[in-house]
Amino acid sequence: MLATVNRVLLAVVGAVLLAVGGAVLAVGFGAPPPSWWLHQGPHDVLLTTAERTRWRGDGWWWPTVIGALALLVLLALWWLTAVLRRRRLGELLVDTGDGAGALLRGRALEGVLTADAARLDGVAHAHVALTGRREAPAARVRLQLEPHVDPATTLDQLTARALTHARESAALEALPAEVRMRGVRHKAERVS
Structure with missing residues (x-):
């Protein structure tokens, strides 16, 4: 708005x-x-x-x-x-285990999350944006689903696969996510 x-x-x-x-x-x-x-x-x-x-x-x-x-x-x-004001997170602070930490580009993690979400069964298009602070990021996920897909199953797969993989690979304690799903609208075609 x-x-x-x-x-x-x-x-x-x-x-x-x-x-x-x-x-x-x-x-x-x-x-x-x-x-x-x-x-x-x-x-x-x-x-x-x-x-x-x-x-x-x-x-x-x-x-x-x-x-x-x-x-x-x-x-x-x-x-x-x-x-x-920035809408997206520029970089994340990743705990490397030695106390020093490392910086991970936010766009890199967004790209990985988008690719993982797009590979889920029945997802036509995915878009991920990271928000929040670099010590405590959050994800905004938008998915376009094919008509035959159950949204609850897709949400479970997204949570179990893509979000968990991103959280573990970036060594984050938590990665809260806001997920918005829409069905893909296909144009009516005339059959002769």
Whole structure:
């Protein structure tokens, strides 16, 4: 959902900035201003002295302006942290038994888990993403199942084979997993 909100906000902000910036450039180069434009020509100022000093003496003006700008900055910071936050685990800390430990790339373990899950009977497509911390990873598994497959059997096989193999090979104490299964939709074909 956050990706959708991000795309919609970027599209709206981009469209507004493009429209206003294009209108400013066009009017600045001498084109006739659009019907919705606030001023009549390239020599008009954006805000006159009267418009700039209109509410300066009122007690509510500056707290409102500062509050609105602070809210805008907080929303921009929230948006930036949401975009920059990593969704996937970059590396795992593996206990090698000698007390030093080793780092395992998260994509490598994801690839192995995906291949193991895809080899299960009745799995048409598999996708695995590792989340969490490098000391305590978790797996998000998405499976597309063939129509003839029992989901409970596939889940048991996934737990007993792929997840157990990954947990033991990476020397992890636990590897919690969220598994989502969907059936493959086949298009209807005309039989003649």
